[in-house]
Amino acid sequence: MSEAPYALRGRVVTNSSIIVDGAVVIDGEAITWVGEATDAAAAGWGEQVVQAVSPTDGRYLLPGLVDVHCHGGGGASFPDASNEAEVMTAVMEHRRHGTTTMVASLVTASPEVLRRQAMLLAEVCEDGELAGIHFEGPFVSEGHCGAQNPEFIQAPNPALTRELMIVTRGYTVTMTLAPEKRRASGSGSVTEALIDNGALPSFGHTSTDAAQMREALRDARERLALNPMRRSPRATITHLFNGMEPPHHRDPGPIYEAIADAAGGGVILELIGDGVHVSPDTVRAVYEIVGRDSVVLVTDAMAAAGMADGQYLLGSLDVTVDEGQARLTGGTSLAGGTAHLLDVVRTTWQGGVPLVDAVFMATKQGARIIGDEYLGDLAPGMWADIVVVDEDLQPMSVYRRGTQV
Numbered sequence: 001m002s003e004a005p006y007a008l009r010g011r012v013v014t015n016s017s018i019i020v021d022g023a024v025v026i027d028g029e030a031i032t033w034v035g036e037a038t039d040a041a042a043a044g045w046g047e048q049v050v051q052a053v054s055p056t057d058g059r060y061l062l063p064g065l066v067d068v069h070c071h072g073g074g075g076a077s078f079p080d081a082s083n084e085a086e087v088m089t090a091v092m093e094h095r096r097h098g099t100t101t102m103v104a105s106l107v108t109a110s111p112e113v114l115r116r117q118a119m120l121l122a123e124v125c126e127d128g129e130l131a132g133i134h135f136e137g138p139f140v141s142e143g144h145c146g147a148q149n150p151e152f153i154q155a156p157n158p159a160l161t162r163e164l165m166i167v168t169r170g171y172t173v174t175m176t177l178a179p180e181k182r183r184a185s186g187s188g189s190v191t192e193a194l195i196d197n198g199a200l201p202s203f204g205h206t207s208t209d210a211a212q213m214r215e216a217l218r219d220a221r222e223r224l225a226l227n228p229m230r231r232s233p234r235a236t237i238t239h240l241f242n243g244m245e246p247p248h249h250r251d252p253g254p255i256y257e258a259i260a261d262a263a264g265g266g267v268i269l270e271l272i273g274d275g276v277h278v279s280p281d282t283v284r285a286v287y288e289i290v291g292r293d294s295v296v297l298v299t300d301a302m303a304a305a306g307m308a309d310g311q312y313l314l315g316s317l318d319v320t321v322d323e324g325q326a327r328l329t330g331g332t333s334l335a336g337g338t339a340h341l342l343d344v345v346r347t348t349w350q351g352g353v354p355l356v357d358a359v360f361m362a363t364k365q366g367a368r369i370i371g372d373e374y375l376g377d378l379a380p381g382m383w384a385d386i387v388v389v390d391e392d393l394q395p396m397s398v399y400r401r402g403t404q405v
Helices: 046-051 084-095 111-126 158-167 190-196 210-226 255-263 280-290 341-350 355-361 364-370
Strands: 006-013 018-027 030-036 060-063 065-070 099-107 132-136 172-177 200-203 268-271 295-297 310-314 317-322 325-328 386-389 395-400
Touching (some): 006 046, 018 046, 060 355, 065 341, 065 364, 099 395, 111 132, 111 158, 158 172, 172 190, 268 280, 280 295, 295 355, 295 364, 341 355
Parallel strands (some): 006 060, 065 099, 132 172, 268 295
Antiparallel strands (some): 060 386
């Protein structure tokens, strides 16, 4: 923690605008003032702003990025970590590149492995280094399992779900499940168990048809509306387009329903905007259809993020990374991403989405899903999580809770 207030200067990207000659004043772990540098003296922060480096390099100040779907990085994997040090290797790989808040994602595995890994991740959450946990499975579709091991896929099990909620001590943020399966939705379902315990259903890795998806989204929306203890009023879609059937006008499948629901203020759509999983043009089109309030940018990163090409592990499956693309060894299925969330923001911005909105979808949206109102913007009273980047959005320095990483 800083001993005295200090300021950072640059082009300040807030949720609503870019302050061209802006300053952010940090006092302890929080932001205390944001505005035009020329207004700092009148606000009582003139000395701090004068002492700050006066940038001439076009740098931006962004809110700390928030990734709600990430399996690892730096050679370490959340599904495979055996201790907190390995978990922190992955956390720090992304933190150094601007992701100051992260939800750790597991993959489909046996109940024993899920319990073990969930307990480990909950300890790191308790330490304040992770914001929560995402279970990607095990209640997913065999037909669209992607890099989920089909050996451990099982039917939706509300009892196991409630057990995992206990093990994670309230740190479960989301769970991916296929809505077409019996007991995925409705009374006595996994969706009910998640929402009752402060977590969110995230529909994906699915072979569902349009009607089943529509009904699952309606059920989740109504249950969340009735629950005063909800983490967020909106369920999510796990990486839209990936892990589900592409739409056809005579056999539409789930994607149109997800987009329609999101456009009406229902579900929030995850998009892996890394230029590999989804075309930047697709990201831009979805953004233009549903608006920034219904999209969250994620990485789906695995252990190879920040690492060289080679052989890696994702849960119990072998992964080969070639030219930065991770695929199941000997197969064609993508097996997570290798980008940092800042790379996703850059690719989305270069693809035609305004910078303010691209940043919003990688900051405030994730904060809303987690349920933390003090994350995701550069404004007084918010956590002092700040990423300083150059004019090409390459990282220069990162601050978390006011301390440089």
